[in-house]
Amino acid sequence: MHNVFTAGAAGFGTGLSLIVAIGAQNAFVLRQGIRRDAVLPVVAICAASDALLITLGVAGLGSLVTAWPPAMTAVRWLGAAFLLGYGLRAAVRAYRSPDAAMHTEGSSVRSRRRAVLSCLAMTWLNPHVYLDTVLLLGAIAAAKGPLRWEFGIGAALASLCWFSALGFGARLLSGVFARPSAWRVIDVLMAATMLFVGVMLLAGA
Numbered sequence: 001m002h003n004v005f006t007a008g009a010a011g012f013g014t015g016l017s018l019i020v021a022i023g024a025q026n027a028f029v030l031r032q033g034i035r036r037d038a039v040l041p042v043v044a045i046c047a048a049s050d051a052l053l054i055t056l057g058v059a060g061l062g063s064l065v066t067a068w069p070p071a072m073t074a075v076r077w078l079g080a081a082f083l084l085g086y087g088l089r090a091a092v093r094a095y096r097s098p099d100a101a102m103h104t105e106g107s108s109v110r111s112r113r114r115a116v117l118s119c120l121a122m123t124w125l126n127p128h129v130y131l132d133t134v135l136l137l138g139a140i141a142a143a144k145g146p147l148r149w150e151f152g153i154g155a156a157l158a159s160l161c162w163f164s165a166l167g168f169g170a171r172l173l174s175g176v177f178a179r180p181s182a183w184r185v186i187d188v189l190m191a192a193t194m195l196f197v198g199v200m201l202l203a204g205a
Helices: 002-019 024-035 039-058 062-066 069-096 109-124 127-142 145-173 180-202
Strands: none
Touching: 002 039, 002 127, 002 145, 024 039, 024 109, 024 145, 024 180, 039 109, 039 127, 039 145, 069 109, 069 180, 127 145
16 A cells, blocks of 8 residues: 555656646646636646546557657647747737736637637647656656556646646736736746747757
8 A cells, every 4th residue: 555655646746747847738727727718628628638648658658659750740840830829829919918908707608619729739739748748657657567557647646736726726816917017928928938839849859
């Protein structure tokens, strides 16, 4: 029992250390949380996607991924195009609408659909997600032998806890972001993050 708990805790810590790093997905979840726009589906997509990819990694899919480099190349180019486009949109918002504060409550069906589609693209078109979950976590889990699934469960739980805290906890900042100037700051940060990650993907980093 002690070994099971230790393996799970190791998976939780390792998963958290990889997920918490600032990136396009985290920036997107934070923005949706502050807006209180489709937070539950966005958090669910991120956590469920990580859980699925971690499961595939623990099951040994990493060796198949590394054996088919064209797949990762295609994902990298698609992901870069999406992130660069999203980053440019955020930059335009920051430049054109300094006085248009974004509402922090409520969301239309259209905005919810857009948020879900953007979250799916942000998650599944980011090759770093595959590297962290399928390859890296999968390799570490393999070293745990018979306890690899406990390690994987711990990593998936870390993802669920992090995205829940980021998405639902962001509403605590809604008072600050009632001011238009604050939204300009968040859009500038969003643009910088998306554009940087997109350029790094094109560079093959």
